[in-house]
Amino acid sequence: MVIVYSDDKKLTFELLSKGSELAKGLGKKLTAVIIGKADDNLAKEYISFGADNVFIAETSIDSFKAEEYTDILGNIVKETSAETILIGSNKNGKELASRLAGKINAGCVIDSTNVYLKDKKLTAERVVYSGNAIAVEQFNSKPCIVTVPSKVFDPLKKDGGRKGEIVKKKIEVEKSASKILKVQDMKTGDVNVEDAEIIVSCGRGFKNKDDIKLVDELAKVLKGKTVGCSRPIAADLKWLSEDHWIGLSGHKVKPKLYIAAGISGQIQHIAGMRDSGIIVAINKDSEALIFKSADYGIVGDLYEVLPKLTNAVKEKMG
Amino acid sequence: MNIIVCAKQVIDVSEMKVDPNTKKPILQGVPQKISDIDKNAMEEAIKIKEKHGGKITVVTVGPSDAKERIKELLAMGADEGILVSHPEKYDYHVISSLLAEAIKKIGEYDIVLCGEASIDMFSGQVGPRVAALLNIPQITYAQSVTAEKDKVTAERNMGDKAVTTESTYPVLITVTKESNEPRLPSLMQILGAANKPINDWTADSLTSGLNPMVDTVELKGISMERKNVIYQNDLDESVSKLVDSLTKEGVLR
Ligand SMILES: Cc1cc2nc3c(=O)[nH]c(=O)nc-3n(C[C@H](O)[C@H](O)[C@H](O)COP(=O)(O)OP(=O)(O)OC[C@H]3O[C@@H](n4cnc5c(N)ncnc54)[C@H](O)[C@@H]3O)c2cc1C
Numbered sequence A: 001m002v003i004v005y006s007d008d009k010k011l012t013f014e015l016l017s018k019g020s021e022l023a024k025g026l027g028k029k030l031t032a033v034i035i036g037k038a039d040d041n042l043a044k045e046y047i048s049f050g051a052d053n054v055f056i057a058e059t060s061i062d063s064f065k066a067e068e069y070t071d072i073l074g075n076i077v078k079e080t081s082a083e084t085i086l087i088g089s090n091k092n093g094k095e096l097a098s099r100l101a102g103k104i105n106a107g108c109v110i111d112s113t114n115v116y117l118k119d120k121k122l123t124a125e126r127v128v129y130s131g132n133a134i135a136v137e138q139f140n141s142k143p144c145i146v147t148v149p150s151k152v153f154d155p156l157k158k159d160g161g162r163k164g165e166i167v168k169k170k171i172e173v174e175k176s177a178s179k180i181l182k183v184q185d186m187k188t189g190d191v192n193v194e195d196a197e198i199i200v201s202c203g204r205g206f207k208n209k210d211d212i213k214l215v216d217e218l219a220k221v222l223k224g225k226t227v228g229c230s231r232p233i234a235a236d237l238k239w240l241s242e243d244h245w246i247g248l249s250g251h252k253v254k255p256k257l258y259i260a261a262g263i264s265g266q267i268q269h270i271a272g273m274r275d276s277g278i279i280v281a282i283n284k285d286s287e288a289l290i291f292k293s294a295d296y297g298i299v300g301d302l303y304e305v306l307p308k309l310t311n312a313v314k315e316k317m318g
Numbered sequence B: 001m002n003i004i005v006c007a008k009q010v011i012d013v014s015e016m017k018v019d020p021n022t023k024k025p026i027l028q029g030v031p032q033k034i035s036d037i038d039k040n041a042m043e044e045a046i047k048i049k050e051k052h053g054g055k056i057t058v059v060t061v062g063p064s065d066a067k068e069r070i071k072e073l074l075a076m077g078a079d080e081g082i083l084v085s086h087p088e089k090y091d092y093h094v095i096s097s098l099l100a101e102a103i104k105k106i107g108e109y110d111i112v113l114c115g116e117a118s119i120d121m122f123s124g125q126v127g128p129r130v131a132a133l134l135n136i137p138q139i140t141y142a143q144s145v146t147a148e149k150d151k152v153t154a155e156r157n158m159g160d161k162a163v164t165t166e167s168t169y170p171v172l173i174t175v176t177k178e179s180n181e182p183r184l185p186s187l188m189q190i191l192g193a194a195n196k197p198i199n200d201w202t203a204d205s206l207t208s209g210l211n212p213m214v215d216t217v218e219l220k221g222i223s224m225e226r227k228n229v230i231y232q233n234d235l236d237e238s239v240s241k242l243v244d245s246l247t248k249e250g251v252l253r
């Protein structure tokens, strides 16, 4: 059995696409897992996106805790004799996959950018050394656990006519000794740096939160509208929400044009934008690392360069 | 409070190069260091010890030269180091099992601290894996940690959500880079670290028959070639040259 699980519906569609390819190659069935309330509509959607079966683990647990979800998923793995387990690589998914791997004694590859069968063995590729290399990892034992980030695989075309079986089962597990006290939404809206064609990013070179309007304005005239940022802007200063955060620990982007202003160009930032088409850097330090990773650069104070650049682009584009 | 810090020796990825001929990453001769975020884990441990007293033990699974790295953490404030050698072939299953066995052998512990992810592999796999093997709760991606006598509370950065989690002891916590500012040891502390113990434990003495479940069959280097056209001198001229270049590249429309 191949099973897929994510608490993110869109990501599950993507996993189902890869999952059905692997299931075919292995001569196995594909099961989508839902943990929580019995949601028949969601289950039907999963079937229309490629699942042969849907396993709904009904539980009274109302929020994600890795310890409890691991026990639930571990039960399902046993029950379905799953040998290949694909999990969505958001933060919940990664800690769930890793804990599950420890619990059921399985190999695990986190953040795979490609998954396939080679010599009948499950093989997964992942980026290592902050973007300097790709490791090809091959499983030599079962079960195999792989996590996949969003946008790595395209979902299959929806087929409303597909048939599949929906299994519901109440699963209660031991309560963890940890307790969730508060959950706060950090998302700000419809920012989607991963799909953006043009991104203008800001870093610690900005002195105040208000000054981010300088990148906003340039982004607007470029009709890109999308603002990105380095980790400190989102994680330390919290001037922008995490949906803007680009890099190794943030979002991976590949716009046609990436402009980095006041960003030093540490390898962990580069890891998130190295696949961009054209990279432009604006930095007042001519020695800044970012210039080594840029196609074009201007050495100068961003407070002078950005308004001038915004005007020049406006004129050019009319 | 007995605190265990899991710290990994890594190569400095910013000093890494890819061989232009073989397209393989060059791993030999690259400077080694403690994985960045493990220093945040260490700093967190020191803060907890400053508040509650106790002992900090650092555990590293790695080659013998990792002892030099452990010394840095002893200088920061750890009381004792343990270096566990690993078998020739290893993966996350092997490393995590060795860490869990080493922690069990240490015996008494309230908090195990890890980094959110290692800077070279960046998986965030070891922490939760070890927590599962020890059968204790896990608190990942902690941005701030408040340890009290009989429980700990952490604010966690879960991406689109901020989650506050509380747990009794023992617990495993993985911290983020933002959790604190790791201290730099003084010269006295660096000298003093020479007298602190570092124990060598072999993999075989902890457990036997550990084999990797995942093999790294290939490592492909990725090099990034960029045009590196840099305008610096007159600002107006630089800006207009840049706009011209971007137009030629076809990205302005
Ligand atoms: C495990 C790990 C994961 C990480 N993940 C990420 C990640 O996903 N994304 C990320 O971005 N970082 C990440 N980092 C952090 C990364 O290493 C750098 O610390 C970070 O990218 C630096 O951000 P910055 O360039 O904005 O700030 P700084 O490094 O402080 O750079 C500021 C730059 O602005 C320039 N500047 C200052 N004033 C001006 C001015 N007036 N005009 C023009 N230029 C000016 C300076 O010359 C400098 O180059 C990670 C680090 C670790 C250890």
Ligand SMILES: Nc1ncnc2c1ncn2[C@@H]1O[C@H](COP(=O)(O)O)[C@@H](O)[C@H]1O
Pocket: B006, B007, B008, B009, B035, B037, B038, B041, B059, B060, B061, B062, B095, B099, B113, B114, B115, B116, B117, B118, B119, B121, B122, B123, B124, B125, B126, B127
């Ligand atoms: N070989 C090791 N020895 C000790 N601790 C480790 C080792 N590898 C990983 N860790 C710990 O696990 C964390 C996450 O590593 P990783 O799963 O590789 O991203 C690190 O920040 C360390 O705290």
